[in-house]
Amino acid sequence: MDHSLLVIMLLGIVEGLTEFIPVSSTGHLLLAGELLGFNSASSATFDIVIQLGAILAVVVLYARRFTAVATGLVRRDPQAIRFGRNVVLGFLPALVIGALAYSSIKAMMQTPMVVAVALVVGGIAILVIERRTRAVAVTSVEDMPFRTALGVGIVQCLSMIPGVSRSGATIMGALSLGVDRRTAAEYSFFLAIPVMLAATAKELWETRNALGDTDWTGIAIGFVVSFVVAMLVIRAFLAIVSRHGFAPFAWYRIVVGTIAILWLALR
Template identity: 45%
Template structure:
């Protein structure tokens, strides 16, 4: 079956809403896992015939708000505690500074090169290649004899926070994975698996909120052209499935390696290459 034929299976008056729901589920399931939500969404958009035009390119970023609100809901108590203590307790102040340091590199590069990235790198061929490469990176990290020095995400050194932020910048290439780059970077700099995964959650908050706000402003004319319902549907499903993943991911990585995510990336990327060049 060709991609065009597959996309033709979803047609009719509610086709866009069904597609938006599917993409919302994909976003929620993949945003906080080291598999690249953007890469998955680009492949699914291609499969569903959704990705034509500027709105198709913006949709993936806009529905991230559902996943990030799921994370904010679960972490609300800790966020509130951090906010109320950040001016009175050095530990809280230091962690907020660390998050901002980690957020800074992606914010700068996003403003400077965001247009170039969306124009030239949002390509399914790039996604497939980076999915495969990222899968082998995860397998390699699993086999490395790393000696963790940090077991709480609030206790990383300030230079380490900044270096993790630099690692996150690689995720601007679709298919790399924001959470994957953050987790691998943190582990390479001395974090254990759980604290690395948890800091990827903390860093997701300013990164994803900033990306959403920037994209929403740039796409404000498209939002006014009758696309709000599709975004709302994608948002709802993104929230539900993002909530499920956040609730389960930390306990999973404490007991398991990254092999499941690594092989998923490799298989999906390989199938994508076959579909692009042979179908």
């Protein structure tokens, strides 16, 4: 990648801002890359690896909870076991489908129009789901029934279409299955860790022969920027969701997606 420091930092900011809110970080990175001319063969590796910076923000912010879960698993505490079980169940469908559909997913990631359309459709879906949300039955990840966790994991697979949003699919799936807003958002954060680690490992393995040409300095800078920005965004996101729900993000998706469709069609 031969790109300026400013472009790399801008993309890191985009990743940190969008990874955990239901607007599709991958979609935004693809559209931003198209706008900024960041569309080389190695840009997909950059986009995926810098997402780990945002994932690290979750690890840091929830370090005490993860430590408590790890300790509880050693002691065979039922709450910790249910937490671990639900994260695994939510991750498994993405692991299986991601491995089977890697080539198709990769192809769609090179098609900005798919992203633009998915942003609009996803925004409409969020508005519909918010208005039809069933009664809250689950208020913590530990209390989530295994069928609910697995169901959310299956819905999460829709996010393999660029522009759908992993967090958006996960959160809306959880809301549809009776999980409260804050727990749905936090569950999405926790599922991001194994999902993105697996996606990064898969990408690095598939592109292993070209890694010598990868701009690791640029990736490191994007990683750090996305980490710092995500640290600030996560708590703000939870506050907004608790007060206003997900409708503001839905309307944002619709507006940005519509603008992107017009720009891509007319350029």
